[in-house]
Amino acid sequence: MKSVKADGIPVQKGRTKGKRQPTGPVAHKPAHTLSATQAARTFSDLLNRVRYRGEVFVIERGGEPVCEISPVKLPRFTGADLAALLRSLPKPDAGFWDAVEEATRQES
Secondary structure (H helix, E strand, O other), X not given: OXXXXXOOOEXXXXXXXXXXXXXXXXXXXXXXXXXXXXXXXXXHHHHHHHHHHOOEEEEEEOOEEEEEEXXXXXXXXXXXXXHHHHHHOOOOOHHHHHHHHHHHHHHO
């Protein structure tokens, strides 16, 4: 079932008979399918829909899925995570501090 959105990008929603769906993280919205040619012609609009509407697109070449374009899921890294990482690092030995002291003396 093909439809044309207001911005001119024809999309095909849902699963189509005989076509594989891409594997990976499950998107919160169903993926739209479009050809590589149509994606190239409307790339700016495609990116805007991904960024501002959170839409997911499956790009096909020759009727086969090639890639999925979806919003980036940013990693969550807090200050507490940083503190835990720093605590997990090995402690510098005395030789390290001697080298730091020597380097700072040479700069003065």
